[in-house]
Amino acid sequence: MTTMPLSRAMAAENAAARPAPPAPSRFVRTRQQLFASPGAGVVTVVAALALAAILWPAIRWALLDAVWYAPEGAAACAQPGAGACWAVIAEKYAVILFGNYPYDEQWRGMLIVGVWIFWALLSALRFVPVRIRLAGWALIFVGSILLMGGGVFGLTPVGTDKWGGLPLTFLIFGGTVAGGLPLAVALALGRRSRLPILAALCTGIIEFTRGVPLLVVLFFAALILPLFLPPELNVNKLVRAEIGMIVFFAAYAAEAIRGGLQSLPNGQDEAAKALGLSYVLRLRKVILPQAIAAALPSLFNDIVRAFKNTTFFSILGLFDVLGATKIALQDPEWIRYTTEGYLFIFALYFVFGSGLSLYGRALERAHLTRLRKAGK
Amino acid sequence: MSNTASTRPGFLVRLREGGPRAILMQLALVAAVVGALVYLVVNARAALQAQGMTSGFGFLTQATSFSMGEGYFNFTPSDSYLRAFAAAIGNTIVISAVSILTASALGALIGVAALARNPILRGVAQSYVYLFRNTPQLLQIIFWYSFFALLPPVRDAWSLGFGIFASNRGLTLPAPENGSVLTLMLIVLVAAFGVSTLVMRKLRERVDLAMSPRSLGLLRAAMVLGPVLIVWLAAGAPRGWSVPELGRFNYTGGATLAPEFMALYFGLSFYIAAFIAEIVRGGVQSVDAGQIEAARTVGLSEGQIMVRVVAPQALRIIIPPLAAQYISLLKNSSLGVAVGYPELFSVANTSLTYSGRTIEVLVLMAGTYLLISLCVGLGAAFINRLTQYPSR
Numbered sequence: 001m002t003t004m005p006l007s008r009a010m011a012a013e014n015a016a017a018r019p020a021p022p023a024p025s026r027f028v029r030t031r032q033q034l035f036a037s038p039g040a041g042v043v044t045v046v047a048a049l050a051l052a053a054i055l056w057p058a059i060r061w062a063l064l065d066a067v068w069y070a071p072e073g074a075a076a077c078a079q080p081g082a083g084a085c086w087a088v089i090a091e092k093y094a095v096i097l098f099g100n101y102p103y104d105e106q107w108r109g110m111l112i113v114g115v116w117i118f119w120a121l122l123s124a125l126r127f128v129p130v131r132i133r134l135a136g137w138a139l140i141f142v143g144s145i146l147l148m149g150g151g152v153f154g155l156t157p158v159g160t161d162k163w164g165g166l167p168l169t170f171l172i173f174g175g176t177v178a179g180g181l182p183l184a185v186a187l188a189l190g191r192r193s194r195l196p197i198l199a200a201l202c203t204g205i206i207e208f209t210r211g212v213p214l215l216v217v218l219f220f221a222a223l224i225l226p227l228f229l230p231p232e233l234n235v236n237k238l239v240r241a242e243i244g245m246i247v248f249f250a251a252y253a254a255e256a257i258r259g260g261l262q263s264l265p266n267g268q269d270e271a272a273k274a275l276g277l278s279y280v281l282r283l284r285k286v287i288l289p290q291a292i293a294a295a296l297p298s299l300f301n302d303i304v305r306a307f308k309n310t311t312f313f314s315i316l317g318l319f320d321v322l323g324a325t326k327i328a329l330q331d332p333e334w335i336r337y338t339t340e341g342y343l344f345i346f347a348l349y350f351v352f353g354s355g356l357s358l359y360g361r362a363l364e365r366a367h368l369t370r371l372r373k374a375g376k
Numbered sequence: 377m378s379n380t381a382s383t384r385p386g387f388l389v390r391l392r393e394g395g396p397r398a399i400l401m402q403l404a405l406v407a408a409v410v411g412a413l414v415y416l417v418v419n420a421r422a423a424l425q426a427q428g429m430t431s432g433f434g435f436l437t438q439a440t441s442f443s444m445g446e447g448y449f450n451f452t453p454s455d456s457y458l459r460a461f462a463a464a465i466g467n468t469i470v471i472s473a474v475s476i477l478t479a480s481a482l483g484a485l486i487g488v489a490a491l492a493r494n495p496i497l498r499g500v501a502q503s504y505v506y507l508f509r510n511t512p513q514l515l516q517i518i519f520w521y522s523f524f525a526l527l528p529p530v531r532d533a534w535s536l537g538f539g540i541f542a543s544n545r546g547l548t549l550p551a552p553e554n555g556s557v558l559t560l561m562l563i564v565l566v567a568a569f570g571v572s573t574l575v576m577r578k579l580r581e582r583v584d585l586a587m588s589p590r591s592l593g594l595l596r597a598a599m600v601l602g603p604v605l606i607v608w609l610a611a612g613a614p615r616g617w618s619v620p621e622l623g624r625f626n627y628t629g630g631a632t633l634a635p636e637f638m639a640l641y642f643g644l645s646f647y648i649a650a651f652i653a654e655i656v657r658g659g660v661q662s663v664d665a666g667q668i669e670a671a672r673t674v675g676l677s678e679g680q681i682m683v684r685v686v687a688p689q690a691l692r693i694i695i696p697p698l699a700a701q702y703i704s705l706l707k708n709s710s711l712g713v714a715v716g717y718p719e720l721f722s723v724a725n726t727s728l729t730y731s732g733r734t735i736e737v738l739v740l741m742a743g744t745y746l747l748i749s750l751c752v753g754l755g756a757a758f759i760n761r762l763t764q765y766p767s768r
Contacts, residue, residue: 197402198405213710230419
């Protein structure tokens with residue numbers, strides 16, 4: 001017979017360490033959250049029923065009753081009981097993705113889209129050094145323009161009026177960011193300059209551009225600017241619109257970078273001055289790397305917006321994905337199925353847009369981790 | 377912005393301290409900018425004169441000779457350009473105002489739902505934000521337009537209950553017979569709400585105030601609803617509602633919101649609502665958890681905690697980014713041009729083609745947008761000052 005322990009303390013000493021209570025499984029935890037109290041249970045049931053009432057017809061329309069392929073034409077979609085007519089995509093995908101680009105040359109567009117997506121994924125994984133990533137983007141950007149335009153290496157020339165679809169959307173976006181960032185840095189530095197007239201001028205440009213709609217800026221650049229230029233100077237319409245995009249992006253990005261510049265303590269610049277570094281060296285080695293790293297999260301919001309804003313080109317009569325889709329869906333045979341066409345490119349933009357914003361979030365987290373490690 | 381400006385030395389001080397070289401360089405910069413602008417305008421003048429176009433703002437009194445789709449305010453081809461611009465600015469303000477109200481309500485709802493403990497509510501709210509934030513606004517507007525254009529014709533219109541019908545002519549719904557009285561009542565309601573907020577602030581600051589929260593609430597209700605009631609009574613208390621009825625070809629009675637209006641309204645509100653939801657979520661999350669625990673300890677109900685503790689503190693963080701979203705919504709109402717809603721940009725665009733006064737129309741349009749953005753910015757700054765902690 002074992003003797004009774006003299007005290008609780010002794011019992012604790014003798015007892016073997018107990019394992020932690022088992023963590024509730026994911027299923028149990030979810031159930032606990034769903035039915036935490038009677039009220040919560042009612043909310044769950046009502047919300048689930050409402051969701052089912054909306055989702056079930058949507059799924060039936062979009063998947064179960066949908067017509068996926070109609071080689072004989074739109075008649076297959078017009079049958080009673082037919083749901084979404086995805087056949088319109090199978091019929092029009094070439095125009096939606098590549099616009100009016102000559103059919104025989106569309107491999108160039110496919111190549112460009114493939115290379116951009118490949119390099120974007122590689123850049124997102126971040127095991128390639130930044131320098132190589134950026135150099136790769138510059139090379140790909142110039143290469144894409146040469147490939148689209150042709151006229152070199154024995155490629156047939158294709159005028160910019162024929163450019164369209166996803167490759168054009170990518171090029172507009174790439175050009176906006178590549179051209180806009182240097183301008184944004186210049187405007188931000190100018191606004192913070194101690195030279196008062198320069199600062200006032202940069203402030204004026206930034207605030208004016210931010211105060212009017214992008215459509216007004218684009219409209220001015222693409223349609224009105226030729227009137228203000230001497231007739232001999234004939235700039236391509238696509239390039240003019242792109243200039244508008246760059247200026248608009250730069251005005252917003254300049255404010256993000258200015259925020260980054262303001263977050264730097266004065267000591268950084270003063271210490272660099274004390275070391276005898278020149279203005280350009282101080283900027284390149286001390287100020288800008290830190291300011292841009294701090295500005296990156298809000299800068300990335302502007303970059304995502306620049307991607308979404310490429311659709312504005314369709315209003316100017318250019319054929320980015322949205323503009324190309326508009327002409328693709330004008331076919332009278334398929335005109336009843338424009339909704340499906342727009343839903344398709346909605347999904348397309350959603351994939352690229354959320355990819356970009358996810359990358360932006362990851363950058364923001366990386367920046368916060370870096371700050372924490374630096375003890376700030 | 378104002379902070380950095382106030383810590384910096386003044387304009388003239390900075391101009392002088394740069395030395396003669398800096399002054400000369402900046403004068404050269406000014407000369408270059410002014411020279412470039414003059415050069416551009418001279419070019420444009422020459423080009424316009426070569427096309428036989430006159431300049432000046434005289435055209436504003438001439439007849440437009442064009443008409444546009446249906447808006448809240450309309451104009452006919454015999455109306456002057458000035459009237460057309462006034463109607464267009466009115467349309468921009470009306471569609472922006474209703475979209476801002478809708479987006480704020482929807483955004484607040486979704487933002488709070490994104491923080492709910494219920495996984496279903498949270499999931500729905502997060503999916504909404506993801507879907508509407510990461511896709512282009514213009515695509516959304518065009519999608520809604522194609523959606524409304526493909527609705528059945530009036531004969532087979534969808535009945536949504538309460539006398540509301542959706543067809544390819546747009547949304548037809550019951551409306552009070554005397555619409556202008558309702559508009560006036562709404563304007564008075566908003567104004568009275570603003571005034572009562574200020575009066576309440578002044579009252580609460582008084583130490584010797586001997587009024588219970590309940591009577592304060594009653595006083596406020598009277599201040600807000602009283603003027604509205606007076607307007608209604610002064611107009612002869614109109615009570616008639618016009619309910620849509622299907623005639624042979626179209627509805628008679630009720631009010632119809634055209635597909636152009638609905639597309640732009642949905643496109644503007646649903647897109648911005650996703651951004652507002654994120655701002656609201658961030659604002660609510662920023663309130664210290666200790667505040668909520670303390671409020672529970674003193675026995676406030678969950679609703680009271682939200683209204684009395686969380687909301688006032690969250691508002692301080694929410695208002696500045698919210699104002700930026702409102703301005704963005706106002707500016708993006710220019711996308712109405714894609715669906716033919718007669719707002720400022722569409723009307724300016726068409727006026728430009730018909731009148732040929734490129735520079736004048738551009739100046740008018742850009743100036744109006746700048747002015748509206750500025751007004752919203754100033755209004756937000758004022759409200760922001762009201763919500764901040766009183767400085768001691």
